[in-house]
Amino acid sequence: MPRKSQAVNERPPFLESLRALSESKGLTDEDVLAALEEATCRAYVKELGGGDDAVVTCRIDPETGSVYLAQVKKVTEEDDIIDDFLEVSVEEANAGLKKPQYKVGDDFEIPCPLNQVTNVLAKAIKNNFRARLAEAERVALYRVYKDHIGEMMVGTVEKSDDKITTISIGRTTVELTRKELIGDEYFRIGDQIKVYIQEVRPAQAGEGKPSRGPQIEATRSSEGFLKRLFEEEIHEIYDGTVVIKGIARRAGIRSKVAVASNNEDVDATGACIGQGGSRIQKIVTQLGNGKNKEKIDIINYSDNPGMFIIESVRPAQAIGINVDEEDKEADVIIEDESLRVAKGSRDINLNLAQKLTGYTIHLITKSEAEEDQIEFVPADEVAREAEEQKKRKAQEALAKKMAEESAKRLSEAKKAEAPILVPEKKEETAPVTAKPAPKATVAPESFPEEAVNPAAAALAELNKQKEEPAKEEPQDVKTTTTLSDLEKELEEAKEKKTKPAAKSKRPRKITEEEVKREPASPAKPTVPTMPVYTDEELSEIEEEDIHNGDFDDADEDIDDFSEYDRYYDDDGK
DSSP, rough: HHHHHHHHSOHHHHHHHHHHHHHHTTTTTHHHHHHHHHHHHHHHHHHHHTTTTOEEEEEEEEOOOOOHHHEEEEEOOOOGGTTTTTEEEHHHHHHTSOOOOOOOOOOEEEEOOGGGOOOHHHHHHHHHHHHHHHHHHHHHHHHGGGHHHHHHHHEEEEOOOOSSSEEEETTEEEEEEEGGGGGTTTOOOOOOEEEEEEEEEEOOTTTOOOSSSSSEEEEEHHHHHHHHHHHHHHHHTTTTTTTEEEEEEEETEEEEEEEESTTTTTTTHHHHHHHGGGHHHHTTTTTTTSSOEEEEEEOOSSHHHHHHHHTTTTTEEEEEEEEEETTEEEEEEEGGHHHHHHHHGHHHHHHHHHHOSSSEEEEEHHHHHHHHOOHHHHHHHHHHHHHHHHHHHHHHHHHHHHHHHHHHHHHHHHHTTOOOOOOOOOOOOOOOOOOOOOOOOOOOSSOOHHHOOOHHHHHHHHHHHHHSSOSSSOOOOSSSSOHHHHHHHHHHHHHHHOTTTTOSOOOOOOOTTOOOOOOTTTTTOOOOOSSOOOHHHHHHHHHHHTTTTOOOOOHHHHHHHHGGGTTTTTTOO
């Protein structure tokens, strides 16, 4: 039994091999199976020898590893057959079948016995499978790395010479030319370096040459690489307090970075430079290991074009400027001795300033401006104008924010003061439908009396119909005499009246001791007491006694029984 259970739980060898291959190549099982089926089909087409237009099919069971390989022909009429390598007649397709199964237009499959597969076919399948597997791996790599465009990755140097540096990044390698490196930096095999993924394109085979993989463009000389370094080393940029507005770079020589602060209490340039230049120095040390270190100019960004251009030509000090915003040109007036600094070595400083601002900048010395009588706006005045413009924008932004908050509070106040709709009370009518009535928001105090206490309302209506104006509320009198005892006493009174020896026609008077009174409890609600007999019943009893001759004088007898009325009247009198 244990051996059978183990055999059942064991995976087929084909499935184990499939999983191992897919994991080693970073592919899915479906990708590997598709590559194997396609390789088998291509090899079988070559084996048939009838041309590359042959149609074949291959299906592989991933659980058992069984392979079904067949050539597919189109079923046509015998007279319409043009190429018997691709077509078959209806008669030939249904030959040997008890009941015809194929008709014109169907696909007729001719299976290939696997035990007849030649060594040539097996070798062709193997070679094709390697090629298809490599292609599938390239497609998978493209899917992985296309999501890393614009990101920094750490790689290991596998090879480096004067022309190309090969770097391994995860499951593939990238090649950096000398142009993609920073200045004259150099690497050794095994060095860990950072690269910026600039572009990823799918693999495309050249003419007569197989594709080597997806084209991953990595670099260390772009502006994106420098921007990512700033984000890693300066937390004010990472959290968005300081924003990089633009970068102009000449890798290995000089870079200009324009920054602005979203917080008035944070100095943008000071946050990037750090105390004693500590922060900017950490970034510079990562910009290559060559002899010449790259210089970085941190400048304040301004919405005023004139002020932004004056800042961009630093370290040269401008004394005035004329800006043509329509043609995107600017004349910058500088001191005569600052001309060389403003241009920089091989005009690099000037070119970076033009690239950063988007303006064509013309440098004019002070002596030239005086000689040609060129009028310009002083730099101090441009600075004041830029500051006023900044304040106006800040005030506009504040006013807009306050207006939005005010509108929001007003909207919330209107929602809070919205009246609650109370349904009007309508006369009670028969319900038209079986739907439940909506819940009312009326307080219980406003309900009518008949809805609060129907029994009390009915009793009050009955008292109104009586002729006796009983205004005082009846007292709740409780006695120990039960109804049966009272009826028994009435029967005894009748018997005494019918006896001839009796001289008195009046019944025995009930004393106060026989009637035990209990004071009403004020804590319990009073319940109206019901009379033992109604007025109509008492009238019928009196008339019956008169007709039976029990009394000589009916009027006298009725008056004599008046003291019993307190036991039968509603008010207890």
